[in-house]
Amino acid sequence: MFYTSNYTELAHKHAEELLLRIYDEHSDALYRFFYFRVSDKEQALDLVQEAMMRIWNHIRSGGGIDRTKAFIFTVARRLVIDEWRKKKAVPISSLEDGDEETQFDVADPSADFVNELDYKLAVDDFKKLPEDDRELLLLRFVEDLPVKTIAEIWGERENTISVKLSRALSKLRKDFNKNG
Amino acid sequence: MDSELKKIFGEIKKTRIDPAAKSVLREKVLLSARGYEPAYEEATPKRSWFLASHRIFAYVAVAVIFVGGVGISYSAETSLPGEALYQVKVVLNESVLRVFSVTQESRISFEANMADRRLSEAEVLLEKGELSGDIKNNLLEQALQRVDKFVTKTGDLNEKTVKEEEKEPSAESVVGEVVIESEVLATTTEDRFEKEKKDIKEGLSEARDRIEKAKSSLRVERGQDVRKGVERAVINANEARTLIRGAMEDRRGENNKSEEQKTGEKEGGDEN
Numbered sequence: 001m002f003y004t005s006n007y008t009e010l011a012h013k014h015a016e017e018l019l020l021r022i023y024d025e026h027s028d029a030l031y032r033f034f035y036f037r038v039s040d041k042e043q044a045l046d047l048v049q050e051a052m053m054r055i056w057n058h059i060r061s062g063g064g065i066d067r068t069k070a071f072i073f074t075v076a077r078r079l080v081i082d083e084w085r086k087k088k089a090v091p092i093s094s095l096e097d098g099d100e101e102t103q104f105d106v107a108d109p110s111a112d113f114v115n116e117l118d119y120k121l122a123v124d125d126f127k128k129l130p131e132d133d134r135e136l137l138l139l140r141f142v143e144d145l146p147v148k149t150i151a152e153i154w155g156e157r158e159n160t161i162s163v164k165l166s167r168a169l170s171k172l173r174k175d176f177n178k179n180g
Numbered sequence: 181m182d183s184e185l186k187k188i189f190g191e192i193k194k195t196r197i198d199p200a201a202k203s204v205l206r207e208k209v210l211l212s213a214r215g216y217e218p219a220y221e222e223a224t225p226k227r228s229w230f231l232a233s234h235r236i237f238a239y240v241a242v243a244v245i246f247v248g249g250v251g252i253s254y255s256a257e258t259s260l261p262g263e264a265l266y267q268v269k270v271v272l273n274e275s276v277l278r279v280f281s282v283t284q285e286s287r288i289s290f291e292a293n294m295a296d297r298r299l300s301e302a303e304v305l306l307e308k309g310e311l312s313g314d315i316k317n318n319l320l321e322q323a324l325q326r327v328d329k330f331v332t333k334t335g336d337l338n339e340k341t342v343k344e345e346e347k348e349p350s351a352e353s354v355v356g357e358v359v360i361e362s363e364v365l366a367t368t369t370e371d372r373f374e375k376e377k378k379d380i381k382e383g384l385s386e387a388r389d390r391i392e393k394a395k396s397s398l399r400v401e402r403g404q405d406v407r408k409g410v411e412r413a414v415i416n417a418n419e420a421r422t423l424i425r426g427a428m429e430d431r432r433g434e435n436n437k438s439e440e441q442k443t444g445e446k447e448g449g450d451e452n
């Protein structure tokens with residue numbers, strides 16, 4: 001058995017443990033966030049890794065993490081925006097016109113242990129929503145973040161988020177009833 | 181909210197990373213994190229993860245082939261004392277290696293290889309300037325124990341060789357290989373610590389001389405009395421072992437003198 005007596009080594013080990021704990025507890029949530037923002041699994045996995053590296057940089061620079069979920073989704077949202085800018089791809093705002101519908105890659109149901117019909121039923125309607133609506137609904141109803149926290153992540157007022165959420169939910173309900 | 185909508189969100193929540201890919205990605209995250217540390221030389225170069233999506237196919241391929249556990253075991257191979265995966269390397273991987281050492285010769289080689297691994301770890305840590313006193317003593321002690329076992333098992337092989345001498349005319353070459361391994365071990369040990377104290381180098385040099393004599397004694401006896409040659413070879417290998425041990429003990433003296441004293445007494449007892 002080996003013991004580390006050097007403070008730097010100890011600090012490094014604690015930082016690593018924190019990073020791995022965040023990964024173990026939140027990597028699936030990060031993956032969902034990215035998966036429902038981009039068009040494929042591989043990109044989503046790449047983004048999870050990049051997000052973890054940003055989190056690591058934050059930890060290493062001595063930054064504290066009070067509310068983990070709010071923190072990781074802030075990192076995730078900024079990362080998506082940065083990567084889109086870097087790629088000089090279609091601006092996020094223009095993705096809201098519904099064109100992304102044809103780009104969206106439905107997850108392989110067998111890989112996610114989800115009944116194929118159920119999954120299709122669920123995702124087919126969800127994927128038709130605009131990008132930001134998907135993100136809002138995901139954060140609120142899948143990841144269970146309070147409106148206040150989402151408002152912090154988005155840098156908007158709580159009322160604005162509430163209105164947007166309400167509209168997004170209505171759209172989803174309307175689509176679901178239309179198809180169901 | 182409508183029950184249908186709840187169902188949709190419930191289904192979306194089931195979207196997760198494939199377990200095998202998750203395990204592989206966890207190791208990648210850890211390795212990449214270490215890449216940010218200047219102390220770790222094997223830093224993974226910082227790249228644009230977003231653009232390099234083809235690597236994910238490699239993750240998945242690895243995941244499918246190794247199914248998580250073996251992937252971890254593989255990653256553990258490069259770990260060093262004090263790291264999370266080091267215990268996996270020492271406890272799991274090396275147990276597997278031992279299980280696969282079936283023949284007597286391979287079991288002897290296993291001891292030499294294990295000594296080599298501990299010395300190799302010490303070497304890497306030494307190069308990084310991270311070879312702290314505790315770790316150094318521990319690694320060299322383990323390496324020493326392996327060399328001791330190596331010599332002991334060589335002695336066992338000698339007994340077997342003597343017993344089967346008439347049936348196995350190739351016994352000489354078997355012992356010859358063992359002696360050569362002993363020489364390789366001493367040579368690599370010398371290479372590793374050439375920057376260290378002069379007396380260590382002298383000890384290792386003498387050890388090599390002894391091993392050379394062991395080989396010579398085999399050559400002299402070739403075609404004549406194999407049993408005597410084997411015995412001399414083992415005696416010389418034992419001498420080499422003692423010299424290597426002396427060189428290692430010189431290295432670990434500076435940090436814990438009382439421990440060295442205790443070990444010295446123990447070793448004295450063993451020799452009696």
